[in-house]
Amino acid sequence: ICILLGAAEFVPSPRITWHLKEINLIHFHVQGVSNYSTLLLSEEKDVLYIGAREVIYAVSSLNVTEKLHEVYWKVTDEKNNECARKGKSKQTECLNYIRVIQPFPDNSLYVCGTNAFQPTCDYLDLNNFQLLGKNEDGKGRCPFDPAQSYTSVMVDGELYSGTSFNFLGSEPIIFRHSHQSQLRTEYAVPWLNEPSFVYADVIRAPANNPEGEDDKVYFFFTEVSVEYEFFTKLLIPRIARVCKGDQGGQRTLQKKWTSFLKAKLICHSPENNLIFNVVSDVFILKPSDSSEPKIYGVFASNLNNVGLSAVCAYNVSAVEDVFAKGKYMHSATVEQSNTKWVRFNGEIPKPRPGACMNNEARAMNYTNSLNLPDMTLQFVKDHPLMDDSVTPNGNKPRLVLQNVTCTQIVVDRVKALDGNSYDIMFISTDKGTLHKAISHDTDLRIIEEIVLFPHLQAVQTLLLSNKEGKRFIYAGSNTGVVQAPLAFCEKFASCVDCILARDPYCAWHPVKSSCVHILQESNVDGNLIQKLSGDISYCPDSAENPKGMMHTVKPGSMVELKCSQKSKIASVVWKFRKGTLKFKLPKYHPLESGLVIFNITEEDTGIYNCSSQVEVGNKIISQLLIQHVIEIEKLPTTMESTTQP
């Protein structure tokens, strides 16, 4: 029964790895400041706001080394001491970690920090980059403990957050902070059961939608399953949602969500029974055209975890169907003492519990959540969990990665020159790298891997700028922030290299004779060459001859023939006298940088061609990289031992 999983079969390798010294990334770092974990971009002002430990920066989003402003927000000695007395670390935990930076009206930002286990929020006036010193209680908006999971999103001036509500971190909460109506989750296992929050975002109802639907805020987290049982605690990924117009109930669910529903977020590969039961991060791609938003999640597993991660993608319409039409789960008491969750098959009250207000409800005279009937409210209070699951597109992961622990994901939709749109996934890891992957129909590749940070630092946050012509990725780690371009087209020197990269951002410009970034070309005319199939036959014939090297050596000596390539998915092939060289020690010794040939004799003289070979769509593409020639050194005639007759 036990089967060995040939991971290599379905796990792609990055085609290229760009190391720090090969590319020019722009780094921001201030001596003595750590934990650059919170980023906010103002595309309008070309400013990136950075929340680190005890300080907030404003830097230019076009060049993050350019610091515009800074404001320190330190804990007082008194608070620091008080926190230390409670058993926390004075030097680390009892400081102020900025966890929330959100836009706020009147040219200001809403900011929160852990503030020595006394979470506090304030307003940052952008006119003078000073904190107003309001020191609002940040409970429910920001965690007490910098090590704890949290997420937040600002929607129309109201902060939605998922965090913990107490010093111990034992009371989880999904909270809306607003001066008009604060709402929160029930403190009850069926609502939230030891959650780890990873992401929250709003999905707007389309303007003028005929059903009069509300905007919805989605939360993503991993929690302990109540509906499944195993001999160990079973974690399960969740998606939850609330409605923007929710105002809580009148009697039942007073100041609580009346629209909180959650469902399993499945990421499972049925063909090899890979179960990804921990969601690590989520990104909601909201296309600029009117097409449907798409949810991308990176997942890991805590069951037999041997370093696999996966990306699953979900349609928002599938998510909405589960919440709007799916069955509910029901907690039944079995044999007096056991609680088991089963599908609820009874009659569901009207209006539908947990539904957002729409025209249908309004027609029934339910104008807002305050006048919903008790039956509906009591039902949703007892049945926050859906029986139906949110299943991924294609019913399996888009991508499975091995030997990396993924931390964050952002996704960009790029329109390539073939007229198709491609979703490019940027996935960061705990080792400071970024994987840029494409998954389009059956075409599944990691275009490149980029080393963002030295010393294997975990990437804590990832941000994508959408501003036309000024598109960058920003990544935060414990030691700094880095700004990276979306592609490294200019690194490909020839048309063949440019095409073989198969990067939707890159195309060959025959006039400039360079590989260009299509979004940065003002004039994308018909002359650019982009063939994402990797078909290099469209490239103009290269007049350039491959490089050649001559080696004149003594008989019996050794020679090293250099030949290397960037692509890690291509193989190097050596040809000599019309045949492919078979490497066999002690004669030939292949190195990463080339080939060593030992004990050279007359037999070894001649031309050695080193080529790169790669399979693209069942076709082998071969490219001559370098030509070496070996000849034997003619020794000057010295004394000869043979005596002449």
Added chain:
Amino acid sequence: ICILLGAAEFVPSPRITWHLKEINLIHFHVQGVSNYSTLLLSEEKDVLYIGAREVIYAVSSLNVTEKLHEVYWKVTDEKNNECARKGKSKQTECLNYIRVIQPFPDNSLYVCGTNAFQPTCDYLDLNNFQLLGKNEDGKGRCPFDPAQSYTSVMVDGELYSGTSFNFLGSEPIIFRHSHQSQLRTEYAVPWLNEPSFVYADVIRAPANNPEGEDDKVYFFFTEVSVEYEFFTKLLIPRIARVCKGDQGGQRTLQKKWTSFLKAKLICHSPENNLIFNVVSDVFILKPSDSSEPKIYGVFASNLNNVGLSAVCAYNVSAVEDVFAKGKYMHSATVEQSNTKWVRFNGEIPKPRPGACMNNEARAMNYTNSLNLPDMTLQFVKDHPLMDDSVTPNGNKPRLVLQNVTCTQIVVDRVKALDGNSYDIMFISTDKGTLHKAISHDTDLRIIEEIVLFPHLQAVQTLLLSNKEGKRFIYAGSNTGVVQAPLAFCEKFASCVDCILARDPYCAWHPVKSSCVHILQESNVDGNLIQKLSGDISYCPDSAENPKGMMHTVKPGSMVELKCSQKSKIASVVWKFRKGTLKFKLPKYHPLESGLVIFNITEEDTGIYNCSSQVEVGNKIISQLLIQHVIEIEKLPTTMESTTQP
């Protein structure tokens, strides 16, 4: 949350791999005969019986190449055609695969074969090695399909088997075949749910046990869980047991087991949440002294399977406690339509359902299962599954293996010269290898790996001979049977090598000056040196100098210094001029067989010492393997270009 599992941290590597050409294993194979899957050893007669496809052999157990007898048992053309008409393969499935060879009274064997999907049993008369031609219906004793799982054990002339009862393989059964009282399991999901049988064995009640307990037959299998739920079908390993004295019920459970109970057989590593939910094979170690039998199981996982296997060990007393004192599970109907299994907390009828007859029951006038009250029988019929689990010793696996798929296990208990007993696990794989492992307190090692079969053939069956002085391991595969010794002591040429092997079977004999197998030494006197801690200081000082080699080379040329060792857990260290050599290309190039030094100059002349270093119990043990000396060739004085003044 996602954590990369550094597998190497807890998965030991074999210290040594013995390849086929290095060791003299004895192979048995007959041209044209395949599937040597069933083995039975007669230690009394020194005969090994081998069941292959359509033939049974008797060979010498001291030398399996010595064939003593053979008898063919072929399917008739008629049966072969009939089977093919039902859609099975005429050339493979529709043949007779011998699946049962068990000892039987009157110098005979009880044998069963699949017989072209019409399982048939017969008696083999050992006086003339002829089948009696009784052709009994083998349903329930032998599977129809050679690809299906099965197990059997003969106990006091009665055959206990776990297999499937029909052509389709859809009706699983645990069956006792006996001319007096045939018993079987209920055909019902709570009893057996798509099981894969792997092992069965009897554990005898101690002679004169005060409770008058019965002998018990244990079955091991993997089945689909009813008590746990997940979004995929969940497999779970089981241990089940029946009592030898069971005769079925009078009305309820007529001709069915009244003593069938089963429990979860947990093999879980809590520290890294590794879940081994598939049992692949089991071995019950029954010590020759009166100490308690021990159950060893090899496990795999079908959840996120990336090639991990584990060995878990269980005390028989822990197993008996679960069945004799544990809680039962109860199937409850929830909300009319769902079945959920929960702990049964109600009153349990007396006598205890599923219990074997003992003095207490007899005192209550229940002399055998036929007069058990209906209450007890109905309860066990409905509650065959225990709520308590059988947990492994130490609550975690004894051993975790990576990148091997384990097929079979046998365990030997050897008394070493330090007076301690060590359980040596022999674990075969699907690649034709055998891992010999020790797990004693914190000492967890794979002593050696033995290649039993060429061409990566799966080992299908493994057998251990216990006969004093004639101890071997027998392994069967698709192409033959191999006989291997329990240790390769004689391969260690020096006292240091012998001690560093840390093999409880091996000790250094200072008089013979050889590494000897302690169980084969007639006179194990106090002179043998065995230090399982690896303490080589007990070895007599070796008068032998290490081997040396002289290299006289031209300046600028290269030289290869040979040095290799068998141990894969030790590292090779090169010392030169008092320092440890750091390998750096292009100067030094380490190979598996030694070291290549390029471009020799005067700087490189001198003595190179190659040592083996291994860490044993936090101590580094170093052993000089070979000494090389490099000197520069003195060129004969030729014409010099300097002119004398």
